[in-house]
Amino acid sequence: MTVHTFVADLAATGSQAAIPDAPVKDGAFYVDAESDAGEFQFTVDTQAGVEVDEGRTVTFKIDGTPDRMGIIEKPKVTPVAVDRTKRVAVVTGRDIIAEFDYIKVAPPLGWATQPVPTTVWFNYLHPFMDRSTWNTPTFLGPVFHADLDPFGGPWYTPWDAKPGRHPEGWPDAFSGWYWPSAPDGSHSHPIDQRAYWYHELTLEEVAPVILIHTSDDIGTLGFDGALVDAGTNPPGVQWVNATAAGIEQITGLTHYVTGRSTNTATYYDNPTNTWNPGAFACVAYQQLSSIYLNYDNIIMRTSGGPSSGDPLQGGGWLCTSRDFGDPEPGFTPGRAFRLLFEQAQAAGFLVGWTLDFDDDWDSNDEAWEETSLLSARVGSDSLLDVIRNWHGLGVWDAWSDPADRVLHACAWGKRGNYAHTSVGTGVDWHENEVIETTMTGMA
Amino acid sequence: MATGWHYIIVVNWAKGWYVHDTDYTSTLPRKMIDLKAPWIDTELEAAQYAVAQTPRYKPGDVPDNTAITLGDSPTWVQNGDRVNTFTRYGTFADQRVESRRVTRFNNGHARVDPTVGSAAELLIDRLDIDLRNVATGNNGGRNPETVSFRNADSAIQVGQLSAPSFQTWSWSQLDEGDGQEVILSDDIYLTLITIKFHDEPGVPITDLTDDVTFVYHINGVAATYTVVPAGEPEWTVFGHTLLYAGQKFMVSIGSVGSNTLADMAGVKVTIDFDTAPATLNRQNSDAYTP
Numbered sequence: 001m002t003v004h005t006f007v008a009d010l011a012a013t014g015s016q017a018a019i020p021d022a023p024v025k026d027g028a029f030y031v032d033a034e035s036d037a038g039e040f041q042f043t044v045d046t047q048a049g050v051e052v053d054e055g056r057t058v059t060f061k062i063d064g065t066p067d068r069m070g071i072i073e074k075p076k077v078t079p080v081a082v083d084r085t086k087r088v089a090v091v092t093g094r095d096i097i098a099e100f101d102y103i104k105v106a107p108p109l110g111w112a113t114q115p116v117p118t119t120v121w122f123n124y125l126h127p128f129m130d131r132s133t134w135n136t137p138t139f140l141g142p143v144f145h146a147d148l149d150p151f152g153g154p155w156y157t158p159w160d161a162k163p164g165r166h167p168e169g170w171p172d173a174f175s176g177w178y179w180p181s182a183p184d185g186s187h188s189h190p191i192d193q194r195a196y197w198y199h200e201l202t203l204e205e206v207a208p209v210i211l212i213h214t215s216d217d218i219g220t221l222g223f224d225g226a227l228v229d230a231g232t233n234p235p236g237v238q239w240v241n242a243t244a245a246g247i248e249q250i251t252g253l254t255h256y257v258t259g260r261s262t263n264t265a266t267y268y269d270n271p272t273n274t275w276n277p278g279a280f281a282c283v284a285y286q287q288l289s290s291i292y293l294n295y296d297n298i299i300m301r302t303s304g305g306p307s308s309g310d311p312l313q314g315g316g317w318l319c320t321s322r323d324f325g326d327p328e329p330g331f332t333p334g335r336a337f338r339l340l341f342e343q344a345q346a347a348g349f350l351v352g353w354t355l356d357f358d359d360d361w362d363s364n365d366e367a368w369e370e371t372s373l374l375s376a377r378v379g380s381d382s383l384l385d386v387i388r389n390w391h392g393l394g395v396w397d398a399w400s401d402p403a404d405r406v407l408h409a410c411a412w413g414k415r416g417n418y419a420h421t422s423v424g425t426g427v428d429w430h431e432n433e434v435i436e437t438t439m440t441g442m443a
Numbered sequence: 444m445a446t447g448w449h450y451i452i453v454v455n456w457a458k459g460w461y462v463h464d465t466d467y468t469s470t471l472p473r474k475m476i477d478l479k480a481p482w483i484d485t486e487l488e489a490a491q492y493a494v495a496q497t498p499r500y501k502p503g504d505v506p507d508n509t510a511i512t513l514g515d516s517p518t519w520v521q522n523g524d525r526v527n528t529f530t531r532y533g534t535f536a537d538q539r540v541e542s543r544r545v546t547r548f549n550n551g552h553a554r555v556d557p558t559v560g561s562a563a564e565l566l567i568d569r570l571d572i573d574l575r576n577v578a579t580g581n582n583g584g585r586n587p588e589t590v591s592f593r594n595a596d597s598a599i600q601v602g603q604l605s606a607p608s609f610q611t612w613s614w615s616q617l618d619e620g621d622g623q624e625v626i627l628s629d630d631i632y633l634t635l636i637t638i639k640f641h642d643e644p645g646v647p648i649t650d651l652t653d654d655v656t657f658v659y660h661i662n663g664v665a666a667t668y669t670v671v672p673a674g675e676p677e678w679t680v681f682g683h684t685l686l687y688a689g690q691k692f693m694v695s696i697g698s699v700g701s702n703t704l705a706d707m708a709g710v711k712v713t714i715d716f717d718t719a720p721a722t723l724n725r726q727n728s729d730a731y732t733p
Binding site: 063241 | 514519522535540544548550552604606678680718719721
């Protein structure tokens with residue numbers, strides 16, 4: 001007879017020392033669920049003064065080796081009973097990963113900040129995407145064109161990405177068009193090339209911000225991770241108009257403008273893709289000197305000096321591009337979850353937890369794949385929901401350590417030796433081991 | 444395989460339903476599978492998605508999970524481990540441990556009851572995700588550019604800017620002191636001012652021999668001016684001018700230089716104004732405290 005011993009160790013609490021091999025009764029069980037908090041339940045004799053209050057952790061050991069760690073959530077205690085055998089506690093709880101269920105997803109800039117998105121999108125909208133490889137944009141030319149430059153001097157080159165035309169209602173004479181690269185010899189960028197924009201915006205004061213933007217041909221704009229505008233559908237033409245986003249409620253001085261522009265094919269027949277540049281323009285105002293859209297109130301723009309470092313001259317923007325068919329810039333699951341995790345710890349949750357993965361490498365020491373599919377609902381998803389959802393989405397497997405508050409995670413389906421280690425390390429369960437198998441149809 | 448279902452896939456995409464029969468030749472009893480795919484924006488992508496799901500819903504196919512009751516097993520497994528064990532029809536296959544239930548069942552002894560999934564099931568699930576990526580152009584769900592979106596969730600107000608109306612001015616019989624005046628009803632920002640010389644049918648005039656100066660007056664006070672160089676039929680300058688509601692705005696000819704009355708005979712001038720909204724907006728204007 002092959003036997004495995006089942007032992008439950010209760011960890012020390014504020015009032016009690018650790019209790020190794022607590023007097024649990026047969027019938028105790030725990031469930032190790034995939035990327036989720038499996039439940040456990042055991043009955044323990046409390047006559048010896050064993051306290052099994054909420055929040056106490058328990059480690060289940062098989063043959064002396066920690067196999068799962070759980071946290072007590074719902075003890076049902078019977079301290080008084082004439083029948084002394086009934087003086088027990090029926091203790092239920094979940095895997096220690098349940099502690100991720102105790103904290104909800106915060107907005108990207110944290111709780112009590114504004115503005116907030118209702119969903120954290122781990123894509124180009126997110127303020128903290130890895131943009132270390134992004135570049136300074138290329139200035140394609142001014143939004144406006146006149147016979148004299150805005151200072152009254154002779155006009156200069158480059159001339160204009162949109163010769164002779166500018167968006168209706170565009171208020172700023174010094175704005176310029178940006179794209180990650182210069183147009184080709186046909187004055188065009190590739191059809192369906194996408195450009196991504198980022199600007200860390202330092203406000204002069206905590207006060208409303210007006211963003212005015214447009215894209216050739218269509219574009220979206222984000223602010224602090226919220227999608228504030230998604231442009232105009234064909235047959236509308238976005239760049240002939242300017243769109244304003246009024247952000248009234250502002251917290252803090254540092255904010256993040258993000259965006260994406262797509263250079264679509266021309267609406268007319270243009271087989272050689274001539275005179276079809278992509279372009280993006282943006283200007284931001286605050287009420288610094290008056291209530292008007294005048295120069296003194298401008299705090300940032302796209303303009304002729306993308307490398308200047310001065311936001312009023314167009315500095316501070318970063319960009320990248322993707323051609324048709326290329327994946328969106330995204331996050332590794334490691335980076336995305338680290339951001340949520342660090343926010344939670346900064347708010348005092350998940351004390352003692354560490355991650356066994358980082359932005360680049362998973363717990364199998366394999367490189368994460370980047371994806372733009374990740375999201376989390378602010379205030380409604382717990383971090384455990386995030387763990388579950390990303391598993392359901394086929395992004396990752398995540399599990400807690402059997403003995404410590406350590407979260408492991410790896411690419412989807414690669415936990416364990418089924419798909420990860422070499423074939424042959426698996427187990428055979430054939431006639432001698434299996435008493436019964438039951439299949440459940442999934443269709 | 445003689446049993447199972449003949450699946451009819453209905454993809455509920457963003458703008459409708461796409462119906463796909465997984466196998467027209469099947470005579471098995473029909474079952475409709477409703478796949479909600481709001482991230483798909485075109486019928487073509489919906490069709491691709493449905494076709495790609497077909498391997499998962501082959502007629503008679505029976506994806507399943509297997510719960511195993513183990514007896515005297517010397518081995519211990521963790522989630523994700525590979526086991527070779529019985530499948531539906533009693534044959535053996537490699538399967539993956541998807542969850543475990545561990546019970547203390549007899550004097551402190553432990554028993555593990557795992558649930559395993561077939562390799563096919565694992566691969567099919569993975570395929571599903573890959574398909575989703577393909578169907579959306581690796582785009583993270585619905586493409587936000589495909590909807591005209593105004594974000595109500597984040598309480599941010601968004602709207603298209605309209606250039607305030609500013610009538611094009613045109614007059615002839617040019618001479619110094621001639622001009623036009625308007626009283627503004629809105630705050631307006633002048634971005635560009637374009638001055639054109641032309642004759643009555645609209646043909647540009649390029650033979651003026653000297654500069655012509657236009658002077659802009661606000662409430663009767665000369666504010667600035669534009670010099671149109673000799674021979675230029677059209678001249679565009681930046682306005683840089685914020686005009687407030689109630690102001691009187693006038694443009695007049697300050698000088699025609701050495702051009703004679705004869706030179707100017709038949710010359711018509713047209714002034715176009717490109718404009719922009721001048722105030723931030725109603726809500727924000729309340730927030731400003733000088």
